[in-house]
Amino acid sequence: MSAATAATLPQQKRKPIKVGKVVSRALFFLLVGIILLYILFPFYWAARTSFMPDSDIYLTPVQYWPNNPTFQHYINAFSETTFVRSIANSAIVGISATAIAILVGASASYALARFNFLGRNVALYLILAMSMFPGISILGSLYTVLQRFHLYNTLYALIIVYLTFSLPLMVWIMQSFFRGMPRDLEEAAYVDGASQFQTFWRIMIPLAAPGLATVGILTVMGCWQEYLFALSFLLSSNKWTVPLAIANTGANQASAFQIPWGDQMAETLVVMLPLIAAVLILQRRIISGLTAGAVKG
């Protein structure tokens, strides 16, 4: 899929029919265009909705560009303390859960990938089995467990729950990552006198950094959006995470039946943009790390 190699091809390879090539390129552009439209249109719609008064949303003909644009929803979003506080809560929960999950998951994956010990297969299958549990099924029992440890209505509850449920994904990916690595480095380290832990910490983790970064991104995104557990385990509004705060936005509408679309869209967008920026920066790190080799970028 790389055009860079075309330049190194001998002359006789460049014999394709011009028309065919143009048509196929055009079709390809069209396909990518359609996919981009699919991906971006709802985002545009959310943005549009956040800039127009709620009552205009239900009018026909549909307004593709707001007839009465307004910033009021963004003002409302920032003046709602529950929402602003929830961003901090979500950030704490997401970062803590992901950081701990990476440590715990990488350790477990390394152990499962490189060592042979009694119960290894059982442990592997148990971890993977966890990805089969439907959240809704263990909700009641999990609530009881958290109550017993006095963790109900605390952010710690969410951190522990999120980190545990991101372990299967972490282990799935990291253990095949570790297994695919050559053993020369580890053997060299042992010969140099490094302990198993030092080998793990100083050699394997840096090598696995791209994989860890990928899984880290996936985990953070997941924590940011999770709704069911957050709804069930948090009672006070000052502990709410972002999905709860947005779903329960409503200082400004008159009745409980109404949904403040504009405010919700504004809040969703406010939360989304820094998140994407952070991920894009991290993503560049993955790609730059891997292009230190000879893989085409």
Next chain:
Amino acid sequence: MERDDRLGREMTRFLRDWSRRDFLRRTGQAGALLATGSGMAAFLEACGNGSSSGGSASSTVNTSGLPNVPTVPSDVVTAAKKSSGKTLIVSQDPSGKGGQVAKLAAAQFEKDTGVKISFVVAPSSTSDLYAQYQRVFTSKASTPDVVNIDVVYPGAFGQYLADLKSLPLLGDLSTKSYPSLVQNDTVSGKLVGIPNAGDFGFLYYRKDLLQKYGFANPPATWQELTDQATKIQGGERAANPNFYGLAFQGNAYEGLTCNAMEWFVSSGGGNVIDNGKVTVDNKQNVDILNLAKSWVGKISPSGVTAFIEEDSRNAFTTGAVAFLRNWPYVYALAADPKNSKVVGNFDVAPLPHGPGGESAACVGGWQYGINGASALKEASAAWIAYTAGPDFQKYRAINTTTPPTMDAVAKDADVLKANPWLSIQTNRVVRPSKLGTKYNQGSTFIFQAVNGVLRGGDAAQALGQLKTSLQSLL
């Protein structure tokens, strides 16, 4: 393997680029981040526990734009003063004007009695709230002290709630409320709820369109409604191809149970469960369901089978529909130029009835209850006596259009001026909340059966199956 070697070489090169020192710095950063994160979590926890959770009243300055709340009556003050200094935990939906009023009330209550009020959030979705209360009661938590229960749930939660008649002031208060609501809130002889909001369903109609097409009065029977809607729709379609005659809530959810009960009772088909027996399977119900089925796709959009309250309300306030069945909350929205294109062109009337029946309105709304495990029952009773008392109900009725649950308040001149729809005289119908913890199941059977008919199913068959299902619950 050759591939592994190449991979190894790449990895080694990568490792050299990202040196050990660099990595240690990064681990240091990561560790610091982790420590900060946990530290912040701990800090926020401490903060959160220090102050009260959610919106506790710390100032008595009213910045909400609403008028001041009534002061606490003296008999309530006397009862509450014994618990002065303690904090009462109240479950409250913080959204909208209702939430703001609650905060003002809490500030006033603390000022007059010394009892502090701390709110915990009640999710706005009724089923989420049901789940939350389930968790609270099965874990025998002693807080929240005061809970707010939907009108269909006293039976489900009855055994976990305190008997309000034995508490000061509340027995007296209950005699002032509508008897049907008090009966609904009495479970096994125990009074478990004090009504504080009493929605009921009625008909909104476009009086300008009725005039235009020569109808002097809003329809009195369902058949008249069908005829009027058909004629108006036929005429209006020329200007607006998406104009429909009637909107209601036809989605497979609790709201459809309300609509269905209104249809059944007003057609003389009974209350689904009468005197402990299932009576839903009868000819009047079959007829009214067939009529409703005929509306879908003709005078109601085919999407009405997925409409909830706001969908139908939007259809009416954007002028796309001539008749609407909905709750009182629509009135204020329809009269507000910011939210409505039909300001000044609509009016309200009791719902139509079938041949041999009377107009019926399904009751919605909320009741205050006290957690049976609460340690502050008397203070809770005082809070309820204040916020569900006649003065406060009048305040709420005028400023937040919350329907009162006391006849005296509903007939007050100021209240009527703010809520003209309160003058609608109609028979109030309560859903079968006596099913208790099985209510959700029963209601699900009902709304799934009716929704199936609206989507084209056979009415007689659906009602027959409904009877069997409901009987299995009794």
Next chain:
Amino acid sequence: MSSRPPAGAAVAEGAAVPTPRRKVRSLEASNARFAYYMLAPALICMALVAFYPMVNTIVTSLTDTTFGQNTTKFVGLDNYTKLVQDPTFRTSIWTSVRFTIITVVFEFVLGLIVALVVNSSFRGRGVVRASMLIPWALITVISAAMWKLMYNQIYGVFNDILVTRVHVLAANVDWLGSPATALPAVAAIDIWKTTPFIALLLLAGLQLIPGDVYEAADVDGAGKIRTFFSITLPLLMPSILVAVIIRALDALRVFDLFYVLFGQRPDTTTMSIYVQEQIIYFGKVGYGSAVSVALLFIIAIFIAIYIMMSRWSVARS
């Protein structure tokens, strides 16, 4: 992420130079100890948060626990007998499976295309890379509600475009309301939301394929399509298998999306919604727990199929 022999094969440590038996054994013991320590945190978390609750659920499924009922008794396999005869449960399985198949297939295809585009030197790839994360960063419950607005029969934008502007359809369609279009409509939302996740996983896998492999293929005269099918795809297979199974498991357990859009509607009840309905909404905790265990069992069947398929694909390569 190269394809190695499947789980179960392990190589003995540090066996380059022959060492005395005692030393080898103590080395193995120390390695095993190290592995246990490394594994311990994960196992502790899992035991508390996942396994104890799940075992609890299984035990509850053998009782008649009901909300509001103060006594519970052991009823053995009663709940399971009732479950087997439950038509709503059977329908919910079929709804979940259909949803899973539609979403996984489309997410895989679209995710692969996006990953290929971002990995290549295609000119618009920066735009695609930046925009690819957007659906995933928009919070699920809110974006689901917004899609509901877009699907609305009267003022929804899809009907506006298809009927009023472009005249592809004759009349406004109730996308979410009508049973024929409800599942595809919901699937479209899930595909929109999760394609970035798949694309990210596949992209990581693509970037592990060394460039020399492509160079070799070009020198050998392979066209783009042939390169793709005979080289890229097989090398990507491990990542594909991981991505597909993870998505399939998530899709089988989908809850948030259906809860927000449909609630208790019978024709769109998935297995998780049925569990919620029984355990929470109806308060039939015992029966609902049996449904949960059945859900687990069905997922286990899917995993078994996956393991067979992955063994087959590894054996082929």
